[in-house]
Amino acid sequence: MLKLEVILFWVAVGLYAGSTLLYLYSLVYGRDKYLRPATRVALSGIVPHSAALIIRWVRAGHGPYLTYYESFGAFSWFAVAFFLYLQYRNLKFRSLGIVVMPLSFIMIGLAVLSSPDILPLPATFATYWLIVHVIFAMIGYGATVLATAFGILYLLKQRKQQQGQEGGFWQRIPGLGSLDELSYQNLAFGFIALTIMIIAGAIWAKRSWGRYWGWDPIETWSLISWLVYGSYLHLRITYRWKGTRAAWFTIFALVVLVFHLFGLNLVYQGSHAGVWLIK
Amino acid sequence: MVKILWSKLWTIFISKKLAAVTIIALTAILIIGAILSKPGIITGQQTGLLDRFYLSGWFTMLIVILFLNTLACTVQQVKILTKTNSGTLDQDTLLTASKNSFLVSNHHEEGKLKRLISGFLAGKDWSYRYQDNAYRIDKNKWGKYSSIVFHISLLIMLVGFAVDxxxxxxxxxxxxxxxxxxxxxxxxxxxxxxxxxxxxxxxxxxxxxxxxxxxxxxxxxxxxxxxxxxxxxxxxxxxxxxxxxxxxxxxxxxxxxxxxxxxxxxYAPAVVIKDKTGKVLLESYVNISTSAHPASHAYQDSFAVPGTDLKLWLAFFPDLKKKAGYITGSYQPVNPGLQIRITRGKQVLHSGYAAIGETIEFDDYQVSFPDLRRWSxxxxxxxxxxxxVYTGFWLAVAGLIMIYLLIPQKIYIYLQYERDYTKVIIGGTSRRYPQRFRELIAELTGELEVFLTKGEF
Incomplete structure (x- = not known):
């Protein structure tokens, strides 16, 4: 079963790579006719990806959130699934693939390069609060990544407009105003999902260790990420930070989030041995 | 005087700028704290200062300010929304809101036009109110409370944490x-x-x-x-x-x-110590700290024997095995053994091993290891x-669902009757995402125009 799981993961990696190339080709050469095949390739990639995750879930006896291998695989799946769902609702979202697919490809690539060993679930992890914590983390991170993707598209489209080269691919994506609002909408949604994630984590900590909050680096940085997103929302409402400034802010916020998720364990060794921080 | 003071305080705390500034200040402070807490950045006495960083008065004060600010803004928001709710959309707002329009000829009776528009709205499953020649559609009206629900959830959780x-x-x-x-x-x-x-x-x-x-x-x-x-x-x-x-x-x-x-x-080995007359000096389970140590080590404890000048030192082996010295083979109690050393001052009176159920004798004393239990x-x-905290959590979930699914939009279809034609004006207001709302109104206008002008019109 391990062999089948790894093969399926690699098939998904290949298909996501193909989809990424098609999206990037569309972007660089302004050829929007490749957008549709790029989506189809992504759609065919999520099938083996889903199968690999299901096999993993059955083999491990718990959800894919404990190791880097499982978590990156799940993050990537959520990103592609959410992206495809958005496209299903509105074809305008197809252009998001130029940001989402490369990110998903990198994440699933990191997953397959990590150890596929199955680790037993520690006793303190056997609670439904962890499931709530992880699900809302995935939703929140997915939404904030999408918010940044819209922010990047905003900046790129704005640049093309200033250069007077807004043909082909750039005509197909929503207008600047809509991109700005889509970024804001996803960020607001992601912010609340992150709130629920943090609170579910605090309740889990209370139930497992008898305290809500310990100010360990992971907890502190998750609060910092949350406050950064909170700052965005309040700057937008109070100081009318929209458009270019808001788009740059989403990129900055994502850098903080990425540091919180992936960089922290390199700086603070052995802290908060939780969820997918187990290598 | 009190009224003036209250009014000034209220003005300060309903300020959204205060919220933005407090959140940014809190973020900056936390980043500094997180960087300083990295091992090796600060040492010695300063570490003590850092330990008290998040429990300091000024940090707590910042949280309290944010709490009061959130509370005041939420109350203010409820006031505003309640006020808006009680009124109706006035004609000026209707005509100055984002709008689109088209003309339909008047060669059919007025009632038919209305029936068609009603049918169009029914097809979209939109409920409406007709008043003053205008169809008023209040879509997702509960959505305007989503931000309030979310902020209330934060407040309730913060109160929960504060109570604790x-x-x-x-x-x-x-x-x-x-x-x-x-x-x-x-x-x-x-x-x-x-x-x-x-x-x-x-x-x-x-x-x-x-x-x-x-x-x-x-x-x-x-x-x-x-x-x-x-x-x-x-x-x-x-x-x-x-x-x-x-x-x-x-x-x-x-x-x-x-x-x-x-x-x-x-593990809690039972230890019984008797003197030469058979008087029990100690009969107790000794709770030895075992969970934090690797299995290859013995677990130790030492204490004074009550009523004597003796000191008892114990090392417990869950699975006693003899190699170069004594070790434990595993963590499980396969062959529990106790190493016992008894001293008076610096003089060692006895040192040896006892398996479970064994008794050792020295001088005028007996030490036995009759039983083994565990402690927790x-x-x-x-x-x-x-x-x-639980209530706040579920309210936050409700806020999330509302913010995603219930985007409040007020749409109107206004019929302006002229002698030869009727002008159909479509417009509305949306607190959130105005750009996409304008696109929606434009799409709706096109759809309605096709619907009304094909067939009879």
């Missing part, structure tokens, strides 16, 4: 299998009471239960130290109710506002704020 910080207690009971401990300060080896815990509970907050440990259950992995263990307990409450429960690492036991959490565990450390906390 002020009137909670937590302590640790170390209990051996078969033992019963009362809920009273002497029963805890560690006890922390929040500043208002005593005044909050009229009965001083104790005497709620008696705890008996029936057994400590451990799941042994093939190798290494067990991670999963649980305490089978009996709780007898003051009201005479007795209940049996299992406290595990992931599942605390909750009853009447009290939570019991599984912490550490270990159970953390007990009384948190009156916990229900508030």
């Amino acid at each position: 910080a002020l009137v909670s207690m937590d302590g640790t009971m170390v209990i051996t299998e078969g033992q019963t401990i009362m809920d009273e300060p002497a029963g805890y080896i560690y006890l922390r009471e929040a500043p208002l815990y005593g005044p909050f509970y009229k009965d001083a907050g104790y005497g709620k239960f008696a705890l008996t440990l029936q057994a400590l259950e451990i799941k042994y992995p093939p190798q290494g130290v067990p991670d999963d263990y649980s305490s089978k307990i009996t709780l007898s409450t003051a009201g005479g109710v007795t209940r049996e429960s299992l406290v595990t690492k992931s599942q605390p036991v909750n009853f009447g506002g009290v939570s019991l959490h599984q912490e550490f565990y270990g 450390a159970i953390k007990i906390s009384k948190d009156p704020g916990l229900p508030l």
